[in-house]
Amino acid sequence: MASVRTEGEALGLATIGRGEARSWENNPTLLRLVSVILFAGIWQIAGMIPVSFAFPTFFETVTALVSMIADGSLPKAYLSTLQPLLLGVILSAFLGVGIGTLCGLWRPGEWLMIPIFIVLQAAPVAAFIPMVTFIYGIGMTAKTLAVMILALPVIVLNTYKAVRNVNVSLIAMCKSFLGTRWQIVSKIILPDASPVIFAGLRLGVAAGFVGVVLAELLITPTGIGDLITYHRSRANYAEMYATIASIIALSTLTLVALQWVESRVFRPEKRGA
Amino acid sequence: MNLFGYRVPMMASLLVWCVIWEIVGRLDLMLMLPPFTEVLQAAVGLVQTASWQSATVTTLRAFVMGMALSIVVGVPLGILMGRVKLADELLGMWVSIFSSAPLSALVPVLMILFGFGEKTIVAAVFLFAIWIIVLDTRAGVRHISPSLLEMARSYGASKWALYRIILWAALPEILAGIRLGLIRGVKGVVIGQLLVAIVGYGALFETFSRNFRMADFWALTIILFAFALLIAELIERLEAKVEFYAGARQ
Amino acid sequence: MRNATLRKVPTEQPAMMDSIVEVRGISKSYGNVEALRSIDLDFPRGKLTSLLGPSGCGKTTLLKIIAGLIEPDGGKVSVNGREVSKPGPERAFVFQDFALLPWATVLRNVAFGLELRGRPVAEREKVARHYIAEVGLSGFEDKYPHELSGGMRQRVGLARALSVDADVLLLDEPFSAVDEQNRRKFQEDLIRLRTNQNKTFIFVTHSIEEAVYISDRIVLLSPRPGRVSQIIEPEIDRSVDPDRIHRDKHYLDTVEEIWQGLKQYVD
Ligand SMILES: Nc1ncnc2c1ncn2[C@@H]1O[C@H](COP(=O)(O)OP(=O)(O)OP(=O)(O)O)[C@@H](O)[C@H]1O
Ligand SMILES: [Mg+2]
Numbered sequence: 001m002a003s004v005r006t007e008g009e010a011l012g013l014a015t016i017g018r019g020e021a022r023s024w025e026n027n028p029t030l031l032r033l034v035s036v037i038l039f040a041g042i043w044q045i046a047g048m049i050p051v052s053f054a055f056p057t058f059f060e061t062v063t064a065l066v067s068m069i070a071d072g073s074l075p076k077a078y079l080s081t082l083q084p085l086l087l088g089v090i091l092s093a094f095l096g097v098g099i100g101t102l103c104g105l106w107r108p109g110e111w112l113m114i115p116i117f118i119v120l121q122a123a124p125v126a127a128f129i130p131m132v133t134f135i136y137g138i139g140m141t142a143k144t145l146a147v148m149i150l151a152l153p154v155i156v157l158n159t160y161k162a163v164r165n166v167n168v169s170l171i172a173m174c175k176s177f178l179g180t181r182w183q184i185v186s187k188i189i190l191p192d193a194s195p196v197i198f199a200g201l202r203l204g205v206a207a208g209f210v211g212v213v214l215a216e217l218l219i220t221p222t223g224i225g226d227l228i229t230y231h232r233s234r235a236n237y238a239e240m241y242a243t244i245a246s247i248i249a250l251s252t253l254t255l256v257a258l259q260w261v262e263s264r265v266f267r268p269e270k271r272g273a
Numbered sequence: 274m275n276l277f278g279y280r281v282p283m284m285a286s287l288l289v290w291c292v293i294w295e296i297v298g299r300l301d302l303m304l305m306l307p308p309f310t311e312v313l314q315a316a317v318g319l320v321q322t323a324s325w326q327s328a329t330v331t332t333l334r335a336f337v338m339g340m341a342l343s344i345v346v347g348v349p350l351g352i353l354m355g356r357v358k359l360a361d362e363l364l365g366m367w368v369s370i371f372s373s374a375p376l377s378a379l380v381p382v383l384m385i386l387f388g389f390g391e392k393t394i395v396a397a398v399f400l401f402a403i404w405i406i407v408l409d410t411r412a413g414v415r416h417i418s419p420s421l422l423e424m425a426r427s428y429g430a431s432k433w434a435l436y437r438i439i440l441w442a443a444l445p446e447i448l449a450g451i452r453l454g455l456i457r458g459v460k461g462v463v464i465g466q467l468l469v470a471i472v473g474y475g476a477l478f479e480t481f482s483r484n485f486r487m488a489d490f491w492a493l494t495i496i497l498f499a500f501a502l503l504i505a506e507l508i509e510r511l512e513a514k515v516e517f518y519a520g521a522r523q
Numbered sequence: 524m525r526n527a528t529l530r531k532v533p534t535e536q537p538a539m540m541d542s543i544v545e546v547r548g549i550s551k552s553y554g555n556v557e558a559l560r561s562i563d564l565d566f567p568r569g570k571l572t573s574l575l576g577p578s579g580c581g582k583t584t585l586l587k588i589i590a591g592l593i594e595p596d597g598g599k600v601s602v603n604g605r606e607v608s609k610p611g612p613e614r615a616f617v618f619q620d621f622a623l624l625p626w627a628t629v630l631r632n633v634a635f636g637l638e639l640r641g642r643p644v645a646e647r648e649k650v651a652r653h654y655i656a657e658v659g660l661s662g663f664e665d666k667y668p669h670e671l672s673g674g675m676r677q678r679v680g681l682a683r684a685l686s687v688d689a690d691v692l693l694l695d696e697p698f699s700a701v702d703e704q705n706r707r708k709f710q711e712d713l714i715r716l717r718t719n720q721n722k723t724f725i726f727v728t729h730s731i732e733e734a735v736y737i738s739d740r741i742v743l744l745s746p747r748p749g750r751v752s753q754i755i756e757p758e759i760d761r762s763v764d765p766d767r768i769h770r771d772k773h774y775l776d777t778v779e780e781i782w783q784g785l786k787q788y789v790d
Binding site: 115 | 285287290304362363367370374377378379386460462468479498505
């Protein structure tokens, strides 16, 4: 068991942890603002030097971003990127939580499936993406599968770990009060495991963003990835940077929002008992 | 316990999957999936080719350089963030963002900044691996008990000696960060090469899939996976050792 | 109280007693650790029986076998004359570590047994409120377990067991994680509940004082493999002021006598 480590353990820190969030609240948003301004300032100066012919200033990038939103090219690209992302994440969520729960509850399933996902989690599965595009063409299916390949392992492993580590005394309690097998799963195991499962879903979303961008950059000439490639080939560096910054910002905002939901819904402070 | 409780059955079930793969491949049930034995044969053939050997050298070199860079930069940065509150507050947000952002989107930037060559791959490995190293190092430094540092100061440790103590005390977390960084670095090298597509394994993948040499494609994938797992395993061993000594130290 | 006597009962049970739980020839081993060896016991209806014995002698194991949570290697358990091997509605368990759902309020926790039986919300909440008041937790219905003290959490566990209206309550060291003041108070409540509710209590404890104070009957178990070594009926008059009981000579004598009997095992 000890060797089943998910990246989540590290990412508990990686995404803005609770402790960190609190320390920022203590030192008002001012510092964060300073941090952002500093970042933008360094970017601006680096662009003005310029460090490279292909390095636009911060303001050029922001201008490009606004114009791309205005002319509709960015929203259109996002429409095409977010559909497979959402679909892939939702499918991975159901499939991953299902498989993870099954493996956590059923020994033969654990034995058969978990090693596969451990391998997939540690290995560079991105190598499969060209293959997927080969088999399923360059459409929605390939992109969705790319998302799933990257998102599924972390979701499965987190769910599995959560289910395996469920409080045994609660299960004994449920049995002694005549809970059925199904009630034990639905009223004890899943609620008890839900915070860790949700954390796994959040990591799955992060992986999904990587998957969809990669699929679009590698083969599929649509969406954000295509926009990046297109502007690069046209040497519209400001537009290219703006697109990249926008997808990183979107992914960050999504993850922060999920974390907010997590701390609200699962109220970790109430779990102390 | 690890060995008898977990490792052995794990290997066993992977063998089952290999058998299933073989059967599926023989029956031609899935597109582009040759039988496992054929893939193994291809792997044996592949490692003897000059193109694989030179690709491996290129890939390893880029990987090692990128990792070395990210450790050399990441660990001091993490210590700085762990020790200096201002640095932590100014950088923390960005480190957090980049550690979970879709960094694959940044590889095109690396390509135009560093050209279509090895430098880009090194930069990709660096970019993928560094953030988690910084975060874990920072966490490790934060966990050092203040009394240890007070003790060092009271014995008149110089600033340099103090930082050496910090480095040792935070070593378990730093190693954990490096292990995760290595796994991410492998992903970085592969993603970088896939996107640049004319360097190392990326070029091989490109050739194999373009020419439908599926056995070679799978052989390369397996080699890559085995390499990634081997690295994770090795570091985990090392970590266990360090944790042992860290535990004995208390 | 002056006329209270200490009765020793032969470990071979009189057949005439009205017993609600009958344990016959129960044995249990974990691997090569023999925890229990052919236990024969009867638990009289409406009484509080304590299982007392050195640590590791199999008290928890025996209680969980009676609860149907552990399967014995041999022997059988009958409740109300019917043989049982699984948990049943006529038995309810109070857990040493409380086993409360951390994500549920006191009200839902207490009603949980009824929830599992599919009772409608209104009905089960009515019952739950009644027993929450009974164990002295009125006003805490909407609190979460982490907001309660150890003693209060165990009261929730007790209320949950009471609310399913079982005939037999099985309590595994319910006070071990409760501080001393709460423990005293809780013991008094338990004595009161036993009189009011007309339920049978089977109670595992480490504490001789506690056993003598609250029990109608004390079953002394010998160390591994656990066997019944002695059965004692303290016959203490509990209608008087609790503080007087603790200073009563008969009470103290009984404690001393059991201690003398157990001392040989503590080495
Ligand atoms: N699941 C188990 N696996 C192996 N051995 C066990 C298990 N549960 C209990 N035992 C062993 O069986 C014996 C009896 O255990 P049990 O928990 O019933 O004792 P107990 O009288 O309740 O002890 P305590 O007073 O410490 O709670 C002990 O020696 C214990 O080590
Ligand atoms: Mg016990």
